[in-house]
Amino acid sequence: MTAVERRSSVSLAAIFAARMLGLFLVLPVFALEAARYPGGDDPARVGLAMGIYGLTQGLLQIPFGMASDRFGRKRTIVIGLLVFAAGSFVAAAADSLGGLLAGRSLQGAGAVSAAVTALLADQTRDEVRTKAMALVGASIGLMFALSLVAAPLLAAHIGLGGLFAVTGALALACIAVVLFWTPPEPLQHKNLARGRLSEVLNHSGLLRLDIGVFVLHAVQLAMWVAIPALLVQAGLAKQDHWHVYLPAVLGSFVVMGFTLFPLERRGYLRAVFLAAIALVGLVQIGLIAVARQPDVPQLAVLLFVFFCGFNVLEASQPSMASRIAPPHARGAALGVYNTLQSLGFFAGGAVGGWLAKNVGSSGLFAACAGLMLLWFVVAWPMRAPRPAKSADEVLASEAQAT
Numbered sequence: 001m002t003a004v005e006r007r008s009s010v011s012l013a014a015i016f017a018a019r020m021l022g023l024f025l026v027l028p029v030f031a032l033e034a035a036r037y038p039g040g041d042d043p044a045r046v047g048l049a050m051g052i053y054g055l056t057q058g059l060l061q062i063p064f065g066m067a068s069d070r071f072g073r074k075r076t077i078v079i080g081l082l083v084f085a086a087g088s089f090v091a092a093a094a095d096s097l098g099g100l101l102a103g104r105s106l107q108g109a110g111a112v113s114a115a116v117t118a119l120l121a122d123q124t125r126d127e128v129r130t131k132a133m134a135l136v137g138a139s140i141g142l143m144f145a146l147s148l149v150a151a152p153l154l155a156a157h158i159g160l161g162g163l164f165a166v167t168g169a170l171a172l173a174c175i176a177v178v179l180f181w182t183p184p185e186p187l188q189h190k191n192l193a194r195g196r197l198s199e200v201l202n203h204s205g206l207l208r209l210d211i212g213v214f215v216l217h218a219v220q221l222a223m224w225v226a227i228p229a230l231l232v233q234a235g236l237a238k239q240d241h242w243h244v245y246l247p248a249v250l251g252s253f254v255v256m257g258f259t260l261f262p263l264e265r266r267g268y269l270r271a272v273f274l275a276a277i278a279l280v281g282l283v284q285i286g287l288i289a290v291a292r293q294p295d296v297p298q299l300a301v302l303l304f305v306f307f308c309g310f311n312v313l314e315a316s317q318p319s320m321a322s323r324i325a326p327p328h329a330r331g332a333a334l335g336v337y338n339t340l341q342s343l344g345f346f347a348g349g350a351v352g353g354w355l356a357k358n359v360g361s362s363g364l365f366a367a368c369a370g371l372m373l374l375w376f377v378v379a380w381p382m383r384a385p386r387p388a389k390s391a392d393e394v395l396a397s398e399a400q401a402t
Helices: 002-033 043-071 073-093 099-111 113-122 124-179 187-191 197-201 204-233 240-264 269-291 297-322 327-358 360-379 391-401
Strands: none
Touching: 002 043, 002 073, 002 113, 002 124, 043 073, 043 113, 043 327, 073 099, 073 113, 073 124, 099 124, 113 124, 113 297, 113 327, 124 240, 124 297, 124 360, 187 197, 197 327, 204 269, 204 297, 204 327, 204 360, 240 269, 240 297, 269 297, 269 360, 297 327, 327 360
């Protein structure tokens, strides 16, 4: 990477990491802490307050992505982070479940993921973009693992309101990173013609990736409806679950570094991508067997294999989406992509909970295996993206045409 690419990748990964740490800190303790608020004795309302973030996030990813195409990436990111911070402080000050619901809704309205990813794509070349996206994915995975350790400890001292206040402070810190550390936007971006949403929705390659990111995150969240309970049944106390999660996440990053990047350089991106989908699907089949008699070592191995496949997909999918999207509609394309990602979270939590209640964990994992098989079939015709034209090349071709 060049110095600018490294600075862009690290700064934008830091923004993702700080924002996601705030969100992840809340998740492990939300259901328990929310029960102490007036109205918190209703599991359905607690679940709605927890999941409403994904719904509002999904509804606003496309508008924010298109706004970043029209008005600029950094301006859109700052506005979104201000909205997210406001929602965090509303939730921090809430004294009822209704207040938490309002705060979580407002948090989700700060839907900046598409704009951040589009800015990273603008500032990196095709040949290093998967590395840049992998850095973002790694930062998110590390924050998830860190939150599993830190959330119960922090909640015991500052409560749920304090966790939301920390989340708001992290969002404000992200604004400082955008303004003072992230490299300026490419000036030529402002001179490109603007694409239409229909141009993105009619692109078969992008649609395959959109379906894939929905399935991947629906399966991820649905799994976590059942995994903690299986670990407890296997004899591992709740406060010790990170002993399984952290090594699995960290070990999977090492595997990704030694497989995805070298094989992509050699032209095997499609094979690696399909293999990762198959790997996550096979983990679901393994979980069906383990669910009958949970065992900690077996669950640890399956989670390690899951994260190996998940991290490869999490790094390669947004990279491919940014590379095959038309440069003038990249924000819109990544807006649709992140919308399906958010809706996958929402569907995974809602439907996963229903499946766990009505058909048990084995039925839940069977449904996840079926989804992964469907994705494998949809993804099979894919081709590795060709190197995209840079903004300079687009402007040069336009100048020659005129």
